[in-house]
Amino acid sequence: MTAHASTSEAGAAPAGRGFTRALRVLGVLGIVGMGFTVWLGLWVTPPDRTQGDLVRLVYLHPPIAWISLYLAFGIAALSSVLWLWPRTRSRFWDRLAVSAMEVGVVFTALTLFTGSLWGRPTWGVWWAWDARLTATALLLVLQLGYLALRRVPSDPDVRARRAALAAVIAAVDVPIVHFSVNWWRTLHQNATVLNANLSPTIHGAMAWTLLLGFVAMTLVFFWLLLLRYRIEVLAEGAGDAALQVALAERWSEGAPADEPAGPASNREPARSGS
Amino acid sequence: MWRDALLVAGKDLRIELRSRVVLNQVAPFAVLVLVLFAFALGPQRGPMVQAAPGLFWVAVLFAAVLAVQRSTAVESTEGTRDGLRAAGLDPAGVFLGKTGAVALELVVLEAFLTGGVLLFYGVTVHSAGLLVVASLVGTAGLAAVGTLYGALSSGLRVRETLLPLLLLPVAAPVLLAGTRVWQAAFATHATAGDPWLRLLLVFAAVYLALGVVIFGPLQEAS
Numbered sequence: 200m201t202a203h204a205s206t207s208e209a210g211a212a213p214a215g216r217g218f219t220r221a222l223r224v225l226g227v228l229g230i231v232g233m234g235f236t237v238w239l240g241l242w243v244t245p246p247d248r249t250q251g252d253l254v255r256l257v258y259l260h261p262p263i264a265w266i267s268l269y270l271a272f273g274i275a276a277l278s279s280v281l282w283l284w285p286r287t288r289s290r291f292w293d294r295l296a297v298s299a300m301e302v303g304v305v306f307t308a309l310t311l312f313t314g315s316l317w318g319r320p321t322w323g324v325w326w327a328w329d330a331r332l333t334a335t336a337l338l339l340v341l342q343l344g345y346l347a348l349r350r351v352p353s354d355p356d357v358r359a360r361r362a363a364l365a366a367v368i369a370a371v372d373v374p375i376v377h378f379s380v381n382w383w384r385t386l387h388q389n390a391t392v393l394n395a396n397l398s399p400t401i402h403g404a405m406a407w408t409l410l411l412g413f414v415a416m417t418l419v420f421f422w423l424l425l426l427r428y429r430i431e432v433l434a435e436g437a438g439d440a441a442l443q444v445a446l447a448e449r450w451s452e453g454a455p456a457d458e459p460a461g462p463a464s465n466r467e468p469a470r471s472g473s
Numbered sequence: 474m475w476r477d478a479l480l481v482a483g484k485d486l487r488i489e490l491r492s493r494v495v496l497n498q499v500a501p502f503a504v505l506v507l508v509l510f511a512f513a514l515g516p517q518r519g520p521m522v523q524a525a526p527g528l529f530w531v532a533v534l535f536a537a538v539l540a541v542q543r544s545t546a547v548e549s550t551e552g553t554r555d556g557l558r559a560a561g562l563d564p565a566g567v568f569l570g571k572t573g574a575v576a577l578e579l580v581v582l583e584a585f586l587t588g589g590v591l592l593f594y595g596v597t598v599h600s601a602g603l604l605v606v607a608s609l610v611g612t613a614g615l616a617a618v619g620t621l622y623g624a625l626s627s628g629l630r631v632r633e634t635l636l637p638l639l640l641l642p643v644a645a646p647v648l649l650a651g652t653r654v655w656q657a658a659f660a661t662h663a664t665a666g667d668p669w670l671r672l673l674l675v676f677a678a679v680y681l682a683l684g685v686v687i688f689g690p691l692q693e694a695s
Contacts, residue, residue, distance in 0.1 A: 340642040351629050360694040372643045379646040
């Protein structure tokens with residue numbers, strides 16, 4: 200495994216030393232930021248007048264939701280389009296798209312989970328057929344569909360094209376879903392920070408903690424995104440290396456004509472490698 | 474483009490006329506779904522009448538999955554897909570042709586289903602025009618997005634299980650909007666099914682346009 204990793208590291212620049220350093224910096228910043236958010240959110244900020252301690256979920260749930268609904272899916276859709284555009288086509292966009300989608304699906308699931316935790320005490324139910332909840336649930340299924348399609352093994356270029364097209368077809372649906380479920384019903388509280396006149400409806404320590412939560416969560420997202428990106432690069436390298444090993448073993452199989460023990464012992468690793 | 478579309482649609486419809494797979498298998502299945510829903514809801518008329526519009530569109534969605542699967546299965550044997558490409562047909566024409574054929578099959582099937590809804594659930598229609606327009610527009614959008622996903626998953630061994638997962642969530646707005654317009658058409662006083670009808674129109678227009686643009690690269694991906 201280490202042999203495969205090192206060969207692909209030499210071949211692909213993003214897995215190099217600068218990339219690793221950037222990853223570490225992002226990770227440390229993200230984790231420290233999250234630590235501060237937790238400290239500020241749980242101990243420093245006051246409880247809310249109406250929601251009490253429940254309001255502390257506001258430092259977690261909206262940042263996660265912002266990443267899943269806008270950032271992750273946006274990056275995935277945009278890089279899919281950039282892959283499809285002949286002038287900007289490169290493996291980079293394909294890898295970035297699948298990384299963003301896969302990290303994004305985790306954040307979408309977390310959005311639903313933390314929202315459910317919040318909904319139970321405030322609305323009295325774990326789940327409500329509210330516009331945003333419904334749209335988020337549909338987004339989760341769209342993302343899972345993309346990943347299922349992406350997982351079907353085939354030639355890398357064909358797979359990239361197929362996944363990019365699926366992402367575009369699904370991305371076009373997102374605004375339509377948004378409008379349709381909005382007309383369908385709305386129960387969720389309005390956006391606190393990103394409202395129409397861009398004046399946050401909370402103040403002081405709470406606003407700063409929320410801002411920190413957004414920044415820290417975004418850093419964590421990019422950290423995970425780059426980690427996932429590197430896994431994609433390494434997996435491709437490992438696949439290529441395994442193919443080379445299998446090919447080499449096939450070639451050597453034919454060379455010694457009458458050696459009954461040799462080919463049998465050779466065939467074993469070839470089969471597991473391919 | 475239009476000539477190619479007519480050619481492809483004619484081919485698909487001729488195959489359907491000779492094999493009668495959609496008519497003999499998918500349409501009865503869709504009616505069966507209506508009957509099964511009636512079992513699930515119980516024999517009282519009230520909940521059935523209330524749920525009728527939604528159940529109709531759910532049955533249409535299921536039938537659309539099967540119709541699209543049939544439409545792509547027709548291409549997947551004996552290298553027909555490569556034949557279509559080699560014949561020099563415009564990809565946009567192929568897309569519109571296949572979409573048109575699926576849509577026409579679905580419209581015929583919806584006529585059966587509407588009869589089933591009226592018969593089994595005992596609802597009365599107050600504005601038939603709205604009903605027909607909504608069904609036609611919704612079906613166009615459904616067939617368009619279905620054809621796109623059908624082509625996307627056509628070469629795959631897991632296409633039977635993958636297609637519903639890809640298609641149904643994307644088609645959810647059609648279910649939502651179609652149900653609302655149907656409810657408006659059933660209501661005694663004419664309520665405005667208006668934003669929903671527009672949503673169906675936008676959905677159909679967006680996916681027809683998208684298909685015309687991306688079907689060329691899509692054919693290469695399978």
